[in-house]
Structure formats: C-alpha cells, structure tokens
Amino acid sequence: MANEYFTDEVLLEVLKSPEMLRVLRHMHLAKVDYAKNTSRYTEIPLMRVTDYMKRLHSMRLLDIYENTSIKRTSAKLKKSAEVHKHHTYYQINRNGDILLKEVTPENYFRLIGPEVIGSLCHMEAISDFPDIKEKLMEFNLLDQDSKITELGNELLKYGKSKQKVRC
Numbered sequence: 001m002a003n004e005y006f007t008d009e010v011l012l013e014v015l016k017s018p019e020m021l022r023v024l025r026h027m028h029l030a031k032v033d034y035a036k037n038t039s040r041y042t043e044i045p046l047m048r049v050t051d052y053m054k055r056l057h058s059m060r061l062l063d064i065y066e067n068t069s070i071k072r073t074s075a076k077l078k079k080s081a082e083v084h085k086h087h088t089y090y091q092i093n094r095n096g097d098i099l100l101k102e103v104t105p106e107n108y109f110r111l112i113g114p115e116v117i118g119s120l121c122h123m124e125a126i127s128d129f130p131d132i133k134e135k136l137m138e139f140n141l142l143d144q145d146s147k148i149t150e151l152g153n154e155l156l157k158y159g160k161s162k163q164k165v166r167c
Helices: 008-016 018-030 035-042 046-058 094-101 105-112 114-128 130-138 150-161
Strands: 032-034 062-064 069-071 082-084 089-092
Touching: 008 018, 008 094, 008 105, 018 032, 018 035, 018 046, 018 089, 018 094, 032 035, 035 046, 046 062, 046 089, 105 114, 105 150, 114 130, 114 150
Parallel strands: none
Antiparallel strands: 032 089, 062 089, 069 082
C-alpha cells in the first residue's frame, strides 16, 4: 500500500527499528531538534541517534532546519526563548507525520503477515521454525530470550480481537 509520501520499504524499515521509530516520534513532539538533545530525551546513544536522523533525512521523513536561530515556538522542547544554532537541527516534515499515522497494528499485519504474528500463540513450537523466529525478532515481537515483547502482545491481542489470529 505505497502512497505518494513514502513506499512500503520505508515503512518496513521504520517498523523494523523501534529506536528509529522512537526518534521519529520524538521529532514529532519536538518539531525541531538536534541529535544530542534527542539522545537525552530518548535515552538512545548519541551515535545511533545521529545515524537514525541521517537515515530518516535520506528517507525524506526529516528535513534539515535551515534558519540561523531557533525560537521556542518552533522547537517545543527548547529551554530558552531563542538560541543560535550550534548543531545540525532537523525537523519532521509532512512525510514523517504521515508515516507515524501509518504505524498501526493493521500495517504490521499487512507487512509481516498474520501467520507470522499468529505463531506467537505457539511459542513451544517456534524453535522448529527459525525463519519465523528470525522475522519476529527482526520486528521486535520477540526478544533475545525468545520471550514475547510488549509490542508482540499488543499485536497478538489486536489480531485475536479482529479475528486475524486464531490461538
């Protein structure tokens, strides 16, 4: 279901990375911010935040903020009323905002598949299917200890309520 703002590949890449998604959600809240401050708020290491911001920019979900100074009206998390730029500031754009609205259980099911998410009902047999286990871990539905994550539980609950998954 690619749309005019981004492709399914872009949505898929963001869904696969909970940290990248957290950075994008932070940018939605902050409107304008730089990597070090984003790192403080999201508690993700600075180097990874910097990489995520560059990647989100290359995916056209963030823009580089061009003004020479930043007012608190545009940067919601700034402490002072106005500051001069000393960092590379990014701002979320329309594509990024629209992508965040597409981070829904429905799109997880569409992109991962109900049979893969439904396999969370049968954890005792999951080790027999390494490709399914790998996909569940890739989307952060299973952790490293093969336990269902909070996101995995949410999607499973959603799938049961919409009768997409039978356990």
